[in-house]
Amino acid sequence: MIFERLTLHNFQRYGGTNTIEFPDPEETSLVVILAPNNTGKTTILRAIDFLFYGSLGGEGSETSWKLVTDVIRDETQAGTEVKAWVEARLKFPDNQTLTVRRQITARRPTENKWMAESPKLLWRKTDSPNEKFQADDGHYQVKIDNAVPQDLFSWFYFQGEPANGKMGRGATASVLEPLKKVLQIRRWKDARNNVQAVIQSLTQQEAKEAGANKAFLEVRHRESVVRKGLETNRLDLNALKTAESELGRSKARLDTELAEVSSQAKASQELYTQLQKHKLDEQQAQQAIDTADSQVCDLVKSTLAIPLLDPAFGPADRHLEDLRTRNLLPADVSKGFIERLLKGEHCVCGTCLDATKREELTKYLGLTLAAQTNRDLVALADALEGGKESALRKKAGAFPARLTRLTAERGAAVALLKRAQDAIEGLMPKIEKASMDRFAELVNLVRRAEREISDNQRSQAEKAESIRKQESTLASLATELAKARPKKGADKMEGIAKAIEMAETLREKLNEGETKFRQAVHGILQERLTHYFGVATSGNTAWIDKENFLPSMHDRNNLVVTNPGGGEQQVLNLAFVIALAEMRTMINEDMTSAGLGVRLLGDQSFVLDSPFTSADPNFMKAIAEFLPGKAPQMLLLLAKQNWPDSVRETLAPHISRVYGVRLHTPVTPNDPESFRFHWKGNTVDLREPIVAGKPSFITSSRTLNHGHHPPSCQRERMSSVKFRPLRSSQAAQFRKPRSIAGHCGR
Amino acid sequence: MPAKPRKAPKPTVLRDFFGSLDDKTKGLLLLTLNLEADSEIPPKAKQEKLEAELLRRVK
Numbered sequence: 066m067i068f069e070r071l072t073l074h075n076f077q078r079y080g081g082t083n084t085i086e087f088p089d090p091e092e093t094s095l096v097v098i099l100a101p102n103n104t105g106k107t108t109i110l111r112a113i114d115f116l117f118y119g120s121l122g123g124e125g126s127e128t129s130w131k132l133v134t135d136v137i138r139d140e141t142q143a144g145t146e147v148k149a150w151v152e153a154r155l156k157f158p159d160n161q162t163l164t165v166r167r168q169i170t171a172r173r174p175t176e177n178k179w180m181a182e183s184p185k186l187l188w189r190k191t192d193s194p195n196e197k198f199q200a201d202d203g204h205y206q207v208k209i210d211n212a213v214p215q216d217l218f219s220w221f222y223f224q225g226e227p228a229n230g231k232m233g234r235g236a237t238a239s240v241l242e243p244l245k246k247v248l249q250i251r252r253w254k255d256a257r258n259n260v261q262a263v264i265q266s267l268t269q270q271e272a273k274e275a276g277a278n279k280a281f282l283e284v285r286h287r288e289s290v291v292r293k294g295l296e297t298n299r300l301d302l303n304a305l306k307t308a309e310s311e312l313g314r315s316k317a318r319l320d321t322e323l324a325e326v327s328s329q330a331k332a333s334q335e336l337y338t339q340l341q342k343h344k345l346d347e348q349q350a351q352q353a354i355d356t357a358d359s360q361v362c363d364l365v366k367s368t369l370a371i372p373l374l375d376p377a378f379g380p381a382d383r384h385l386e387d388l389r390t391r392n393l394l395p396a397d398v399s400k401g402f403i404e405r406l407l408k409g410e411h412c413v414c415g416t417c418l419d420a421t422k423r424e425e426l427t428k429y430l431g432l433t434l435a436a437q438t439n440r441d442l443v444a445l446a447d448a449l450e451g452g453k454e455s456a457l458r459k460k461a462g463a464f465p466a467r468l469t470r471l472t473a474e475r476g477a478a479v480a481l482l483k484r485a486q487d488a489i490e491g492l493m494p495k496i497e498k499a500s501m502d503r504f505a506e507l508v509n510l511v512r513r514a515e516r517e518i519s520d521n522q523r524s525q526a527e528k529a530e531s532i533r534k535q536e537s538t539l540a541s542l543a544t545e546l547a548k549a550r551p552k553k554g555a556d557k558m559e560g561i562a563k564a565i566e567m568a569e570t571l572r573e574k575l576n577e578g579e580t581k582f583r584q585a586v587h588g589i590l591q592e593r594l595t596h597y598f599g600v601a602t603s604g605n606t607a608w609i610d611k612e613n614f615l616p617s618m619h620d621r622n623n624l625v626v627t628n629p630g631g632g633e634q635q636v637l638n639l640a641f642v643i644a645l646a647e648m649r650t651m652i653n654e655d656m657t658s659a660g661l662g663v664r665l666l667g668d669q670s671f672v673l674d675s676p677f678t679s680a681d682p683n684f685m686k687a688i689a690e691f692l693p694g695k696a697p698q699m700l701l702l703l704a705k706q707n708w709p710d711s712v713r714e715t716l717a718p719h720i721s722r723v724y725g726v727r728l729h730t731p732v733t734p735n736d737p738e739s740f741r742f743h744w745k746g747n748t749v750d751l752r753e754p755i756v757a758g759k760p761s762f763i764t765s766s767r768t769l770n771h772g773h774h775p776p777s778c779q780r781e782r783m784s785s786v787k788f789r790p791l792r793s794s795q796a797a798q799f800r801k802p803r804s805i806a807g808h809c810g811r
Numbered sequence: 812m813p814a815k816p817r818k819a820p821k822p823t824v825l826r827d828f829f830g831s832l833d834d835k836t837k838g839l840l841l842l843t844l845n846l847e848a849d850s851e852i853p854p855k856a857k858q859e860k861l862e863a864e865l866l867r868r869v870k
Contacts, residue, residue, distance in 0.1 A: 252847040259854070260843060263862045563869035564862075571839055578828055578840065585824035651822050659825035660837075662845045 066212040067156040067670050067698050070192070073112050075149035078105040080134040088721040090668070090697040095719045097701045099708060099742045100726035101751050106674055106702040110222050113672060116151040116167045118215050119184055130171030130181035138171065138179070146172040154192050157212055158667025164189050165205060166198060211664040216243030217649075220642055222672040240645065241614045248586060248652055249663065253579035260572045264565055271561045274551075281549040288542040292569055295535040299573065302528040303580055309521045316514040322621075323507040332495075340492050347485035353478030357471050403429060587611060589651055593644035597695065598637055605629070607637055616641040632684020636691060639676060643695045646671070670698035677707045686711045693719035705739045713743065729753040835868065 068087045073079040087096055100106045114120040115132070124131050130138070133149040141147045152166035166187045172180045187198035188205050213221065220240065245251060268285070275281045407426055412418055418426075550558055591609045594616055598607035605618040605626055616637050618626040629637070646669040653666040676692070677685045689712045692699065701716075723744055728751060734740060740752040829837050842864060846857045 249848065252844055255847040256843045259847065259857050259861055262854075262858045263865065266858065266862055267865070560866060560869050564865040567835075567839065567865055567869065570836060571843060574832065574836060574840055575843070578825070581824055581828050585822055588824075589822050655822050655825045658823070659829045660841050661825065662848050 066158065066209075067668060068700075069154040069156060069162065070152075071109075071113070072150075072152040073109070074152070075134045075137045075147065076112050076115070076151050077108045077132055077134060079108065079112075080137050085700070085724055086722070087670075087698060087700075094697055094721070095693055095699050095701065095716065096722045096724070097703060097716065097720050098724045098726060099703055099705075099744070099749075099751065101728055101740045102704050102706075104726045104728045104751075106704065106726070109700075109702060110672060110674055112151040113153075113222055114218060115184070116153055116165065117209050117213060117218065119167060119186065121184070126183035127181060129169050129184055130179040132169055133171045138173070141171075141173050143173050143176045146170055155209075156667075157208060158665040163205065164192050164198075165201075165209070212666065213669075214243060214247050216246060217645075220645055221669055241612075244586070244614060244645075244649075247649060247666075248582075248656075250579070250583070250586075253575055253582065257572055257575045257579075260568050260575065264568045264572070267561050267565045267568065271558060271565065274558045274561065276551070278549065278551045281546065281551065284542055284545045284549050288539060288546060291535055291538050291542065295532060295539065296569075296573055296576070298528050298532050298535065300576055300580075302525060302532065303577065305521055305525045305528065307580070307584065309518060309525065312514060312518045312521060316511060316518065319507060319511045319514060323504070323511055326504045326507055329504075336492050336495050340489060343485045343488040343492070346481055347489065350478045350482035350485060354475055354482065357475035357478060361468065361471050361475070585655070586648065586652060587614070589648045590614065590644055593647050594640055597640035597644055597691070605633065607640065630681070630684070632680035632687065635676065635678065635680050636684065636688055639673070639688065639691065639695075642671070646696065668697040670700070671696050672700045672702065674702045675704060675707055676701065677703070677712065682709065682711060685709065686715055689715035692716070705742065708742060710743075717745075725749055725751045727751045727753050839864070839868070 067090055068085075070084060070086055072082060072084045074082045085096065085098070088094075098106065098109070111120070111122055115122070121129050121132065133147055137147055137149075148168060148170050150166050150168040152164065154162065154164050156162045167184050168187060169184045170182055174180060186201040186206055188201055189196045189198050217240075220243075268289070271285065272282060275285075403426055406412065406418070407423065410418060412422065416422075546562065547559075550562075587609060594607045594609055598616075605620055607616050608619055609616055618629050618633070618637060620626050650666050650668065653663055656663045657665065673692075677688055680688055685707075692701070693716065703712075725742060728740070730752065731754065733754075734752065737750075737752070741748050741750050743749075829840070832840065843861060846852065846860060852860075
C-alpha cells in the first residue's frame with residue numbers, strides 16, 4: 066500500500082492542516098522530514114496507526130478528544146465542537162486509489178468538560194473536496210487490514226529500532242505468528258484436518274456398507290496401518306532430503322572458505338619459506354657484523370700503538386742498551402724479591418746480610434722494575450733486537466687498508482640485516498592472516514559435514530527401501546481388499562474406497578506442499594536478508610532463525626554474534642524489515658499464480674523514525690548508502706543528530722522531497738543550533754518564536770524544497786511557503802502552514 | 812539518479828509444486844486449500860463439500 070498524500074489536521078502536536086505529498090513511486094522513492102527533537106516525528110507514526118486501525122495511543126474512545134491539539138482545544142468555545150483527523154490518499158494493491166480519513170469530533174459542552182464520539186473511518190473515491198466523505202461499513206477497514214496487517218505494522222512503520230530494539234536478540238518480538246497469519250500457513254494444517262475428517266467419514270461409510278464382512282474390514286484396517294506408516298516414512302524422507310540439502314549448502318560454504326584459507330595457507334607456506342630465508346640472512350648478517358667488529362678490535366689492538374710508539378723507538382733502544390750495560394736487563398730478580406731479601410737476615414746464598422750488603426741491595430732495588438714492566442721491556446727489546454720492528458712498521462702501514470675493508474664488510478652486513486628485518490616485519494602480518502589454525506579447523510568441519518551427509522544418505526536409502534516395501538504391501542492389500550469386498554453394494558464400496566485413496570493422496574500432498582511452502586518462506590527471507598545485509602557490512606553474515614524467523618548475525622566461525630555493534634545491528638534490522646516486506650509480496654504473488662485464493666498484497670511503503678539511532682558516523686553513512694532504492698516508498702523522520710554532512714550528502718541524490726517540522730514556541734532553546742538544518746546550501750531555522758505567555762507550542766510542517774525541480778522552481782517553492790493566521794483574532798501568534806499540495810505542477 | 816528498488820527474481824515454489832501434480836490432484840488440492848481460506852463456511856460444511864466432491868470425482 067502506497068501513500069500519495071498524508072494529512073494531519075489538529076492531530077496532537079500538529080495544529081491546523083499539515084500535508085505531506087509523496088512523489089510518484091515510479092519516479093523516486095525517498096522523502097525526508099527534518100524535525101528538531103520533541104517536535105512530533107513519532108506523532109506521524111501514531112497518526113498512521115490511528116488512521117489505519119483507530120489506535121488511540123492509550124486513550125479510550127470517550128477520551129479521544131485528548132488527541133486534538135491542545136491550543137486548538139483551548140480556543141474552542143464552550144458549546145461548540147472541533148474536529149481533528151488524519152487523512153491519506155492511498156493506492157491499494159489492486160490499484161484502487163482511495164481517500165480515507167479517521168476523524169475525531171470533540172465537543173465542549175461546558176468550559177471544563179469535553180466529550181467525543183468513537184473516531185470514525187470515512188472514505189471518498191476522489192480527492193476532490195466536492196465529493197463528500199462516506200462512513201465506512203467495514204469494507205475499507207478490512208481492505209486496510211489486509212494490505213497492512215496490524216500485527217506487522219511496527220515492522221514497516223517503526224521507531225528507531227523495530228520492536229523496541231529486541232529484534233535479533235531473541236527476546237520478545239517473534240515475527241513468526243504475524244507472518245503465519247499473513248501467509249495463511251494455518252490453512253494447510255486446517256486443510257489436512259479436513260481431509261482427515263473426510264477419510265474417517267468415508268471409512269465409517271465403507272464399514273457400514275461392509276456390514277458383517279470381517280475379512281474386508283480386517284484388510285482395510287491393515288491397509289490403514291500400512292498407509293499411516295508410509296506417510297510417516299515419506300515425511301521422514303522429505304525431512305532427510307531437506308536436511309541433506311542444508312548440509313550440502315553448509316558444506317559448500319565450508320568448502321568455499323576452505324579453498325580460500327587453503328590458498329592462503331599455501332601462500333602462507335611460501336611466506337614461511339621466505340621468512341626462514343630472511344631469518345637466516347638476519348643471523349648471518351649479525352654474525353658478519355660481530356666478526357667485523359671483532360677484527361676491527363683486533364686490528365686496533367694490535368696495530369694502533371705502532372704509529373704512536375714509532376718515535377719512541379730510538380730513545381727506547383738507547384735506554385735498553387743502558388740497562389743491559391748495567392746488567393739489569395733482562396732482570397732475573399724483581400723489585401718484590403729484593404724487598405723480601407731486605408726484610409730477612411740472610412742472603413739466598415746463606416751468608417749474613419751485613420750493612421754493606423744491605424746498602425748494595427737497596428741501591429739495586431732502586432734500579433729494579435715491576436715484573437710486568439720488566440716483561441714488556443724485554444718483549445720490546447726482543448722485537449727491536451730480532452728485527453721485528455720492520456714487521457710492526459709494515460703492519461702499521463697496512464692498517465688503513467684493512468680497516469677500510471673491515472668497515473665495508475661491516476656496512477654490507479648491517480644493510481643485509483636491515484633488509485632481512487624489514488622483510489620479516491612485512492611478512493609477519495601476512496603469515497598471521499593466513500591462519501593455519503583455521504585451515505585445520507575447516508578441514509575437520511568439512512570432514513564432519515561429509516560424515517553427516519553420508520549418514521543422511523544411508524538413512525534416506527533405508528527409508529526409500531521401507532517405502533518401496535510399504536507401497537508393495539499396499540498394492541497387494543488393494544488386491545486383497547477387492548477380493549474381500551462383498552458382492553452386495555460392490556460398486557458403491559469401490560467408489561468409497563477410491564475416494565478414500567484419493568483423500569489419502571490429498572493428505573500426503575498437503576504435507577509435501579506445506580513443507581515446501583515453509584521452506585520457500587524461510588529461503589526467500591534468508592536470500593533477501595543476505596542480499597541486503599551484505600551491502601552494508603562485511604565479516605559477519607545474517608541468518609534467519611528457523612524457530613522465530615528473526616534475524617541474527619554469525620561470525621566467521623558461524624557463531625552467533627551476541628553483542629553486535631549498534632550500527633551493524635541497525636543495518637540488520639533495516640535489511641530484515643525490507644526483506645520481510647519483499648518476501649511477503651513475493652510469496653503472495655507465488656500463491657496467486659499457483660491458483661490459491663489470496664488477498665492481493667502490493668508494494669509496501671515504509672516510515673522509518675530515526676533509522677540512524679545507535680549508529681556511529683561510519684555506520685550512519687553505511688545506512689544512508691543502504692536505504693535508497695530498497696523500497697518503492699520510504700519516509701525518513703530525522704532529527705538534527707541524524708542529519709550530519711555525511712548522511713545528507715549520501716542521501717541527497719536520492720531524495721525527492723524534504724519537509725521541515727517547525728516548532729512555534731516562546732521558549733528560547735538552550736541549543737538553538739539543534740533547530741537549524743542545512744539543505745541544498747541553505748540553513749533553515751525550524752523554530753518559530755512566538756510571544757511569551759501564550760500556549761507554549763504548536764507544530765507545523767513546511768516544505769524545504771523539491772529536490773528534482775530546477776533552481777527557479779525551488780526558489781518559488783521556498784518563497785511560496787507562507788503561514789496564515791490560525792485565528793484572525795490571534796493573528797501571527799500561532800501559525801499553520803498553507804496546504805502545500807499542488808505546488809510546482811504536482 | 813534516484814535509486815530504484817531492486818526487483819528480485821520471483822519465487823515459483825508453489826506454482827512449480829502445483830504444476831508437478833496431475834490435474835485431478837491439483838484441482839482437489841486447490842479446492843481443499845481454497846475452502847479453508849473462506850472463513851464464512853463452517854468446518855462441517857467444508858468437510859461435506861470435500862467429501863461430496865471426492866465421491867463425485869470417482870464416479
